[in-house]
Amino acid sequence: MEEETNSSIFARETSRLWRAWRTVHEMVQDRGYELAEDEVKISLQRFRDEYTNEDGSPNRAKMQFSARPSEAMIKKYTPPATASNPNPTTEAGTIWVEFCPEQSSIGIGVMKKFVGHCSANNFKAGILVTAMPLSSQARKVITVTQQYTQIECFLEEDLLVNITHHDLVPKHIVLSREEKIALLKRYRLKETQLPRILQKDPIARYLGLKRGQVVKIIRTSETAGRYASYRLCV
Amino acid sequence: MSGPSVSAQAPTGSQTPKGILKKPKSTPGTSAPPPSEPTPLPLEQQIAIQQAKLLLQQRGEDIKPPVSLDFFERLSQFPVTRGASISAANPSTKDAREFIEAVQGFLPREYQDLIEERNCLGNCGYTLCPRPRRKYTGEFKILSSGIAKVADLNMWCSDDCARRALFIKVQLDNPSYIKRDGQLVVRIELDDESKHSTRRQAPKNGGAKTDESELAKSMERLEIDKKTQTTRDKTALAVERGDARRPAQQVEVTIREKSTTAPVKGPDQSQAVQDGEAHLMLEGHKTTFGTGKDDAGSDSDDDEYLPSAIRL
Structure with missing residues (x-):
């Protein structure tokens, strides 16, 4: 009896983790990183084979991967060349994704270890997926180290469904720096005159928006067919 | 009594009242002297x-710099010295001193963070306690004293540690200050363990005496608190006004006179004198009380219409 309940708990947890695993892959792919299609669309059976222990419990310590930015993404995140800086380097770099095996809430120590791992291996960005919320001081670690490595944290339960696949969520496209300048010029706007989107907005978190980036939102419209609006991340 | 007042308020035609407005200068060109100091x-x-100085000063005084992460890391792994004789009730003096000195710089919010941080590592929330915290499951727990939230219980290893940590928290919430190296710091002391043990064993015997000393202690604290409160209020007010620490830098005030274009005339009162209302005039205007009925009401047809309406 005991054995059965244990295995059913493990099965449920594994399928939850499988969904989060798929969502985080889709998220990384949507941001413009290179991932193979069979990595993203992993089946539950394969996931179970690869990421569970012998007793069926999920092995979070094994759940980690890195991804390189695609050509398009490198181009998008390269600042425009200027006279003083004719060959600008891109801001896009490899990303490291890790599921945290910690089952209690995340403290400074765990967070520092993750940040240390990211910076030691020259990852430009890191995503930590946790089962429990962060402590407020651990959150502070992220803000302190923000200028070296871009660290983001997601809860497993927030990644169970991919919100961009929802019917009511319109398509969001991040604009590159040139596109943003062209947009502001075209409409003769100042940055502050654009509508805004919060950085903590679920979509903004999904796309990893930084302050000052502009996102183009394409909605379907009954009268106009497609309707584009722009929002500035604040 | 009415004699002098009438003579003062109703002057004769030749005696024009003196206006309060200023006489213009003879040559309007030189009226405004330019501020020529270099x-x-x-x-x-x-x-x-x-403004920048003020902001800097306010940042120094109002917003305390946050406690660095190293402090949290160190305190979350406390106590450093562990042994059979070391417990939360009987901590090593070195650890206790370090804890108190660190906590003196904390905000209540940061102390809460420290407890949270210790709980993340599985330690008891009270910093000087070497034991791990409780790990009940579920949402509520039935105790002898009632029902408690498990999240609250799991923060500590025992109720005694909860009491000790609360004792620190109360002192941070309602701080009283002592002087150390010429600076006021929050006074923090650990809970007196002997008091609790005696009280629990013999509540009737030593009760009155400990209460008395407790009262004296709290009175003393209140007194200190009052004194520091006034100085704090004063500095806060000074910062708000923006004149603290800059007594030499007075604001420069330049008085610019308003230029007048035409010679000033007093109000014409001849009409009022004829109507016999001169005693009601003030600077050429008659004061009314907002209704305006005195002047306009007499020749409007309201008066005639209203009584007829009532009659019907």
Whole structure:
């Protein structure tokens, strides 16, 4: 009896983790990183084979991967060349994704270890997926180290469904720096005159928006067919 | 009594009342003297510098810099010295001193963070306790004293540690200050363990005496608190006004006179004198009480219409 309940708990947890695993892959792919299609669309059976222990419990310590930015993404995140800086380097770099095996809430120590791992291996960005919320001081670690490595944290339960696949969520496209300048010029706007989107907005978190980036939102419209609006991340 | 007042309020025609407005200068061109003192910096720059200084000062005084993460890391792994004789009730003096000195710089919010941080590592929330915290499951727990949230219980290893940590928290929430190296710091002391043990064993015997000393202690604390409160209020007010620490830098006030174009005339009162209302005039205007009925009401047809309406 005991054995059965244990295995059913493990099965449920594994399928939850499988969904989060798929969502985080889709998220990384949507941001413009290179991932193979069979990595993203992993089946539950394969996931179970690869990421569970012998007793069926999920092995979070094994759940980690890195991804390189695609050509398009490198181009998008390269600042425009200027006279003083004719060959600008891109801001896009490899990303490291890790599921945290910690089952209690995340403290400074765990967070520092993750940040240390990211910076030691020259990852430009890191995503930590946790089962429990962060402590407020651990959150502070992220803000302190923000200028070296871009660290983001997601809860497993927030990644169970991919919100961009929802019917009511319109398509969001991040604009590159040139596109943003062209947009502001075209409409003769100042940055502050654009509508805004919060950085903590679920979509903004999904796309990893930084302050000052502009996102183009394409909605379907009954009268106009497609309707584009722009929002500035604040 | 009415004699002098009538003579003062109703002057004769030849005696024109003296206006309060200023006589114009004979030559309007030279009326406004230009401020010719050579200033080292333009005014905008001076104001900007003043503002920046003020902001710097306010940041120094109002917003305490946050406690560094290293402190949290160190305190979350406390106590450093562990042994059979070391417990939360009987901590090593070195650890206790370090804890108190660290906590003196904490905000209540940061102390809460420290407890949270210790719980993340599985330690008891009270910093000087070497034991791990409780790990009940579920949402609520039935105790002998009632029902408690498990999340609250799991923060500590025992109720005694909860009490000790709360004792620190209360002192941070309602701080009283002592002077150390010429600076006021929050006074923190650990809970008196002997008091609790005696009280629990013999509540009737030593009760009155400990209460008395407790009362004296709290009175003393209140007194200190009052004194520091007034000084704090004063500095806060000074910072708000923006004149603290800058007594030498007074604000420069330039009085610019308003230029007048025509010679000033007193109000014409001949009409009022004829109507016999001169005693009601003030600077050429008659004061009414908002209704305006005195002047306009008499020749409007309201008066005639209203009584007829009532009659019907």
